[in-house]
Amino acid sequence: MAGLGKRRRAELRFRAYGLVSIMAALVFLVLLFTSIVSKGYSAFLYTNVALDITFDPQLIDPEGSRSAEALASGDYDALWKSSIYKLFPEVTERQKKRALAGFVGSSAGQRLRAMVKGDLSLIGSTQRVWLPVDDTIDMLAKGNLGDTAELSDKNKDSLAWLTELQNQNRIRKAINKEFFMNGDSREPEAAGIWGAVMGSAFTLMVTIGLSLPIGIAAAIYLEEFATRNRWTDLIEVNINNLAAVPSIVFGLLGLAVFINLFGLPRSSPLVGGLVLTLMTLPVIIIAGRSALKSVPPSVREAALGIGASPVQMVFHHVLPLAMPGMLTGAIIGTARALGESAPLLMIGMVAFIVDVPTGLTSPATVLPVQIYLWADSPERAFVERTSAAIMVLLVFLIVMNGLAVYLRKRYERRW
Amino acid sequence: MLICRSYGVNSLEKSTLWVLILLLGVVAYHFGSTRARSLIKTNGPKLNSLPGFYGYYLALWAILPASLVMLFWFLGESHVITSGALAVLPAEMTQGDVNQLSLLVNAIRNIAAGSGYEQADPTMRAAVDRYLQLGRQSNLLLTVLSLCASLAGVLYAQRQIAPEFRARNQVEKVLTYGLIGCALLAILTTVGIVLSVLIESVRFFQMVPITEFLFGLKWSPQIAMRSDQVGSSGAFGVIPLLVGTCLISMIAMIVAVPIGLLSAIYLSEYAGPRFRSIAKPLLEILAGIPTVVYGFFAALVVAPFIRDLGTSIGLDVSSESALAAGLVMGIMIIPFVCSLSDDFINAVPQSLRDGAYALGATPSETIRQVIMPAALPGVVGGILLAVSRAIGETMIVVMAAGLSANLTFNPLSAVTTVTTQIVTLLVGDQEFDSPKTLAAFALGLVLFLLTLALNILALRIVRKYREQYE
Numbered sequence: 001m002a003g004l005g006k007r008r009r010a011e012l013r014f015r016a017y018g019l020v021s022i023m024a025a026l027v028f029l030v031l032l033f034t035s036i037v038s039k040g041y042s043a044f045l046y047t048n049v050a051l052d053i054t055f056d057p058q059l060i061d062p063e064g065s066r067s068a069e070a071l072a073s074g075d076y077d078a079l080w081k082s083s084i085y086k087l088f089p090e091v092t093e094r095q096k097k098r099a100l101a102g103f104v105g106s107s108a109g110q111r112l113r114a115m116v117k118g119d120l121s122l123i124g125s126t127q128r129v130w131l132p133v134d135d136t137i138d139m140l141a142k143g144n145l146g147d148t149a150e151l152s153d154k155n156k157d158s159l160a161w162l163t164e165l166q167n168q169n170r171i172r173k174a175i176n177k178e179f180f181m182n183g184d185s186r187e188p189e190a191a192g193i194w195g196a197v198m199g200s201a202f203t204l205m206v207t208i209g210l211s212l213p214i215g216i217a218a219a220i221y222l223e224e225f226a227t228r229n230r231w232t233d234l235i236e237v238n239i240n241n242l243a244a245v246p247s248i249v250f251g252l253l254g255l256a257v258f259i260n261l262f263g264l265p266r267s268s269p270l271v272g273g274l275v276l277t278l279m280t281l282p283v284i285i286i287a288g289r290s291a292l293k294s295v296p297p298s299v300r301e302a303a304l305g306i307g308a309s310p311v312q313m314v315f316h317h318v319l320p321l322a323m324p325g326m327l328t329g330a331i332i333g334t335a336r337a338l339g340e341s342a343p344l345l346m347i348g349m350v351a352f353i354v355d356v357p358t359g360l361t362s363p364a365t366v367l368p369v370q371i372y373l374w375a376d377s378p379e380r381a382f383v384e385r386t387s388a389a390i391m392v393l394l395v396f397l398i399v400m401n402g403l404a405v406y407l408r409k410r411y412e413r414r415w
Numbered sequence: 416m417l418i419c420r421s422y423g424v425n426s427l428e429k430s431t432l433w434v435l436i437l438l439l440g441v442v443a444y445h446f447g448s449t450r451a452r453s454l455i456k457t458n459g460p461k462l463n464s465l466p467g468f469y470g471y472y473l474a475l476w477a478i479l480p481a482s483l484v485m486l487f488w489f490l491g492e493s494h495v496i497t498s499g500a501l502a503v504l505p506a507e508m509t510q511g512d513v514n515q516l517s518l519l520v521n522a523i524r525n526i527a528a529g530s531g532y533e534q535a536d537p538t539m540r541a542a543v544d545r546y547l548q549l550g551r552q553s554n555l556l557l558t559v560l561s562l563c564a565s566l567a568g569v570l571y572a573q574r575q576i577a578p579e580f581r582a583r584n585q586v587e588k589v590l591t592y593g594l595i596g597c598a599l600l601a602i603l604t605t606v607g608i609v610l611s612v613l614i615e616s617v618r619f620f621q622m623v624p625i626t627e628f629l630f631g632l633k634w635s636p637q638i639a640m641r642s643d644q645v646g647s648s649g650a651f652g653v654i655p656l657l658v659g660t661c662l663i664s665m666i667a668m669i670v671a672v673p674i675g676l677l678s679a680i681y682l683s684e685y686a687g688p689r690f691r692s693i694a695k696p697l698l699e700i701l702a703g704i705p706t707v708v709y710g711f712f713a714a715l716v717v718a719p720f721i722r723d724l725g726t727s728i729g730l731d732v733s734s735e736s737a738l739a740a741g742l743v744m745g746i747m748i749i750p751f752v753c754s755l756s757d758d759f760i761n762a763v764p765q766s767l768r769d770g771a772y773a774l775g776a777t778p779s780e781t782i783r784q785v786i787m788p789a790a791l792p793g794v795v796g797g798i799l800l801a802v803s804r805a806i807g808e809t810m811i812v813v814m815a816a817g818l819s820a821n822l823t824f825n826p827l828s829a830v831t832t833v834t835t836q837i838v839t840l841l842v843g844d845q846e847f848d849s850p851k852t853l854a855a856f857a858l859g860l861v862l863f864l865l866t867l868a869l870n871i872l873a874l875r876i877v878r879k880y881r882e883q884y885e
Binding site for chain 1: 701
């Protein structure tokens with residue numbers, strides 16, 4: 001053996017290795033969260049510009065009939081364009097004028113139309129209206145496009161206009177309602193997560209509705225009723241293996257069986273939920289079995305002793321005691337299903353879907369897949385939206401895991 | 416492949432029918448339990464089972480036969496209706512091969528769902544009319560049949576209600592069968608996976624020889640799509656994908672194994688309960704983060720960072736380098752390795768530790784020379800499970816690794832993996848007669864077998880080890 005000093009130093013070194021490893025893992029965690037939060041928090045706010053809009057009857061409804069069709073066909077884009085041209089009379093060049101028109105987001109016309117529809121008395125008046133700017137301008141206002149010196153000429157112009165408007169108090173940041181209320185869109189300023197959230201909700205509804213009863217039933221059978229023989233061994237090995245099968249393979253199964261064989265609709269929450277059910281089942285069964293195992297045999301013997309049948313013993317006495325543990329496992333399994341995306345890519349939930357899904361068979365996408373789709377988009381503005389969507393997903397996951405921890409703490413019993 | 420869809424026109428009525436039958440079940444339950452209670456009044460308390468069990472017995476007879484009828488309908492209905500609708504069309508329209516036929520069927524369904532009936536020509540209209548008419552008739556027949564089955568079941572069952580009838584035993588038997596059925600679903604899932612992957616793979620190997628797939632050094636399914644001579648183009652070699660998968664998994668394990676193992680050792684042997692109760696949940700957060708988030712992190716933060724770092728010291732780093740994907744995958748796997756090793760280190764009996772300390776060993780000497788050798792089989796099993804997870808991981812590599820199938824072990828270049836290729840081949844249009852789509856299933860088979868072998872090996876080692884100290 002080496003000298004005592006050397007051994008002590010080796011001891012300290014080894015201990016430091018362990019501490020450094022844990023710290024390294026935690027640093028990764030912090031790095032991950034800070035990079036996502038710092039990229040994403042700005043997406044919850046959006047830059048708006050105040051324009052003095054003259055609701056010119058000549059442009060909105062030249063014939064003066066005020067009928068729904070006449071109002072719908074008015075030239076609302078001309079309203080805000082003339083207003084912003086008025087603010088910068090020095091811009092006369094054709095190309096620059098076009099750039100100036102691109103300052104305001106493309107949904108401005110639709111907003112003005114909605115305003116007029118809601119209140120006909122606006123026609124003929126002049127109002128100061130807050131309109132969302134274009135997504136590139138939003139990026140400029142948030143300083144996400146890097147150094148001023150490296151900007152393109154077009155963006156330099158926009159920046160000059162932006163500063164000018166800021167000096168006139170015509171620029172403000174407002175809560176980005178579109179992000180929470182809209183479905184997907186090719187335009188970053190109109191793209192929202194509501195469609196994906198609803199898709200996730202429908203998918204999880206199917207998953208929970210199927211995997212919870214089936215998983216609990218399977219756990220009860222394997223733990224309470226099955227006699228140990230070759231068959232139950234086979235089932236057990238099977239479940240343990242299924243828990244470790246790559247999730248993408250379940251997607252292949254869903255594509256081949258649910259879509260091609262059973263003819264269920266592609267891209268639907270129904271098929272997504274079925275695939276995720278098969279994926280979650282092993283987790284729920286394994287957790288359920290260990291929860292049942294932790295109920296002491298004395299409870300079973302007492303129930304049988306006062307004349308309960310084995311089924312009554314399980315359902316009246318053992319199951320209620322094991323339920324919190326089973327539910328904890330189920331919540332953790334569901335949280336995993338909520339974050340899963342790979343198998344859903346296989347069954348077509350990756351399509352570009354604008355409408356918010358309304359049912360189990362309407363085409364939908366889910367939150368993680370939406371994140372994947374946005375991460376692939378080239379527009380700069382989608383980066384912050386991706387990060388913001390990730391933040392929303394993480395909030396859901398934290399709530400679910402927190403619930404599981406609470407259940408465990410509140411109802412856990414040591415026998 | 417003829418794709419049958421039974422959804423659309425008549426899904427709503429089926430769900431109402433379901434609710435109706437369930438309601439019938441509730442009514443039957445009440446009927447049965449009241450009948451049983453009235454028996455108590457006349458015969459005294461001599462019933463074999465509690466009154467509720469007679470109710471459950473009747474409810475089962477109300478629901479199960481009707482469900483069987485509906486299941487039968489679900490399996491056969493769409494086939495009967497579409498062939499009925501196709502029979503109306505002139506023979507020359509239905510002579511085509513399977514693909515044309517499925518196009519035709521889809522056209523009929525689209526029109527039936529309410530798009531473009533006015534524009535369709537008369538023959539198509541006749542087929543659509545027939546399709547809708549058959550659908551209505553089938554629904555009517557189903558309603559009548561399943562309600563009849565339900566009522567007949569209740570009628571049959573209520574005649575059995577008698578004081579000596581063993582209702583509880585009957586109900587419990589059905590319940591047990593239900594439980595067994597749920598447990599068998601696990602086997603059914605495995606069979607489903609194997610069959611679905613195997614059948615399409617066999618079709619693939621009929622187009623591309625299996626030796627070429629297993630030993631080919633070139634992978635480029637896109638080129639093969641364009642030329643007609645698919646089998647001879649030699650673009651379906653799986654070796655570059657396997658090499659890419661191995662490379663990325665290896666990088667991941669180089670990150671995850673030391674960090675995970677040392678963290679586990681520190682947490683279980685050195686850390687006090689306070690530190691442990693904070694650090695462990697924090698590490699587990701890493702395990703709960705969805706993989707798509709890791710993928711985004713890898714593609715947006717780590718990959719550019721590594722590329723810039725490489726450029727600054729004069730290295731040529733691809734922007735989709737294997738290093739970035741592997742590094743982030745390693746971070747993802749840390750908690751997995753950590754919690755498994757933690758379990759195995761804790762399973763080593765305290766007496767071994769006490770013995771080593773008694774001989775004068777320092778804690779680190781105890782860990783290295785006593786605990787680790789004792790825990791090694793378990794830890795190796797855990798690492799194998801981690802490898803299998805790394806191989807099957809999809810989103811990180813889809814988002815951060817490239818698509819170019821380079822046969823290289825250079826971690827700074829772009830490689831592609833089995834899972835990435837499955838996703839790229841199957842996202843978008845799928846044609847189940849082209850080798851491009853079927854290749855995804857062959858890759859799925861490779862992936863499934865590879866991870867299965869690793870899992871079985873790992874679980875066997877782990878189980879053997881657990882028994883050793885129990």
